[in-house]
Amino acid sequence: xxxxxxxxxxxxxxxxxxxxxxxxxxxxxxxxxxxxxxxxxxxxxxxxxxxxxxxxxxxxxxxxxxxxxxxxxxxxxxxxxxxxxxxxxxxxxxxxxxxxxxxxxxxxxxxxxxxxxxxxxxxxxxxxxxxxxxxxxxxxxxxxxxxxxxxxxxxxxxxxxxxxxxxxxxxxxxxxxxxxxxxxxxxxxxxxxxxxxxxxxxxxxxxxxxxxxxxxxxxxxxxxxxxxxxxxxxxxxxxxxxxxxxxxxxxxxxxxxxxxxxxxxxxxxxxxxxxxxxxxxxxxxxxxxxxxxxxxxxxxxxxxxxxxxxxxxxxxxxxxxxx
Numbered sequence: 030x031x032x033x034x035x036x037x038x039x040x041x042x043x044x045x046x047x048x049x050x051x052x053x054x055x056x057x058x059x060x061x062x063x064x065x066x067x068x069x070x071x072x073x074x075x076x077x078x079x080x081x082x083x084x085x086x087x088x089x090x091x092x093x094x095x096x097x098x099x100x101x102x103x104x105x106x107x108x109x110x111x112x113x114x115x116x117x118x119x120x121x122x123x124x125x126x127x128x129x130x131x132x133x134x135x136x137x138x139x140x141x142x143x144x145x146x147x148x149x150x151x152x153x154x155x156x157x158x159x160x161x162x163x164x165x166x167x168x169x170x171x172x173x174x175x176x177x178x179x180x181x182x183x184x185x186x187x188x189x190x191x192x193x194x195x196x197x198x199x200x201x202x203x204x205x206x207x208x209x210x211x212x213x214x215x216x217x218x219x220x221x222x223x224x225x226x227x228x229x230x231x232x233x234x235x236x237x238x239x240x241x242x243x244x245x246x247x248x249x250x251x252x253x254x255x256x257x258x259x260x261x262x263x264x265x266x267x268x269x270x271x272x273x274x275x276x277x278x279x280x281x282x283x284x285x286x287x288x289x290x291x292x293x294x295x296x297x298x299x300x301x302x303x304x305x306x307x308x309x310x311x312x313x314x315x316x317x318x319x320x321x322x323x324x325x326x327x328x329x330x331x332x333x334x335x336x337x338x339x340x341x342x343x344x345x346x347x348x349x350x351x352x
């Protein structure tokens with residue numbers, strides 16, 4: 030193994046991780062500034078906790094590069110050794126995956142409702158990932174300062190299992206979000222189609238990035254096993270997931286701006302459950318407020334009618350969408 034293929038690849042991956050941590054910090058700041066009234070469990074229990082985990086992960090990966098380039102400077106044999114900080118980074122990597130995939134799985138559950146088939150399947154995949162990741166990280170810590178080659182010979186199957194499970198979960202979550210957004214798009218008002226289209230585009234972009242990196246890590250592991258290319262990718266992969274979740278949460282700022290540009294309109298139809306039911310000459314005023322958080326995307330409809338029928342006495346329908 031050459032320095033370019035091992036230490037060089039690892040250094041590039043860790044530098045990218047450092048840059049992405051800066052982006053995460055900026056996104057956390059934007060979230061606090063844009064949503065000062067956000068619920069405590071989201072602001073502190075999810076966003077701030079995510080930042081703390083990423084800070085710990087960043088410290089671990091930078092310790093690893095310090096271990097190779099300073100502590101063992103010029104020692105080629107040290108490249109066969111995994112410091113304990115790599116094992117700790119894997120533990121934190123698993124926590125990030127649990128938070129991010131759990132966040133998007135919850136949104137899928139809001140979309141699908143009962144029975145929660147897709148969320149349940151995603152939950153099983155997450156559980157299997159966690160068991161595999163923590164088993165792997167425990168072994169990494171136990172064999173710290175020992176041969177990487179011996180470790181890979183013994184636990185290669187578990188490493189491959191983790192990569193496969195993560196890739197499948199990413200595709201399942203992204204595909205489900207896009208499918209249900211497209212399905213709901215057919216039932217919303219024309220004035221909100223542009224907003225839903227934006228959500229679909231963002232979901233596709235996020236899914237492509239995370240899924241592509243997941244499959245790329247598998248390809249690197251299978252074809253470049255004697256290098257550190259696959260390990261370099263794993264150094265910054267959790268930060269891609271964190272940025273995807275935070276960007277999704279902060280996108281509410283743009284969606285709210287889009288929603289405020291929607292003009293009131295009139296119609297001779299009342300809005301049913303994603304369908305229009307003709308009721309005769311009823312005047313309808315529609316005010317649309319779009320929020321892309323876990324609370325919902327709501328359409329509040331109010332109208333007045335001179336008719337004395339029970340149908341004309343209904344004063345509001347709510348249509349919930351989660352993104």
